[in-house]
Amino acid sequence: MLRGSKVGLRARHETDIPILQAELYDDVVTHSRAQGRPWRPITPGSKDSPLLVDDKEQGHVPFSVVELDGGTLVGTAVLWGIDNHNRSAHIGLGLLPSARGKGYGTDVVAVLCHYGFVVRGLQRLQIETLSDNAAMLRSAERNGFVREGVLRSSAWVMGEFLDEVLLGLLVQDWKPDSKG
Numbered sequence: 001m002l003r004g005s006k007v008g009l010r011a012r013h014e015t016d017i018p019i020l021q022a023e024l025y026d027d028v029v030t031h032s033r034a035q036g037r038p039w040r041p042i043t044p045g046s047k048d049s050p051l052l053v054d055d056k057e058q059g060h061v062p063f064s065v066v067e068l069d070g071g072t073l074v075g076t077a078v079l080w081g082i083d084n085h086n087r088s089a090h091i092g093l094g095l096l097p098s099a100r101g102k103g104y105g106t107d108v109v110a111v112l113c114h115y116g117f118v119v120r121g122l123q124r125l126q127i128e129t130l131s132d133n134a135a136m137l138r139s140a141e142r143n144g145f146v147r148e149g150v151l152r153s154s155a156w157v158m159g160e161f162l163d164e165v166l167l168g169l170l171v172q173d174w175k176p177d178s179k180g
Helices: 016-025 028-034 104-119 134-142
Strands: 007-010 060-067 073-083 088-095 124-130 146-157 160-170
Touching: 007 104, 016 028, 016 073, 028 088, 060 104, 073 104, 088 104, 104 124, 104 134, 124 134, 124 146, 134 160
Parallel strands: 088 124
Antiparallel strands: 007 060, 060 073, 073 088, 124 160, 146 160
């Protein structure tokens, strides 16, 4: 397990999937805001669930996020689009409704930075998030991410196009203790 100050990132357990599906995936609005593809219902226990982990997939590393104090599942985190040639990747996370507003997002971003920069030896990490996602913008910026641009009307979400903010962090600008 990778440890932050409040949360740990660990492998996805089979018992995590029903909770993540019910609290994150089946919430149509939350899923639509977080994913770049349309929501569709997934049968519980389906072998086609996007929450299942393919351990052979090298460019996509999903984690379950748990509280360090007690081990309660609080969300998901992912390093995706891993490009070993350019040494870059994207990060993302989703917190269960009961876990929001507790500083977990900032801690998850910090742990993903450690994983990307220290464990994987990457040069650049990137985040794309909706321009009105204040929690993710705050978590990214508290970890040293810099706003690099706005992707205008780039996300189709629940019947409208929304702007996305592009944030980046280079390893030489990363300060492991910049959590806040």
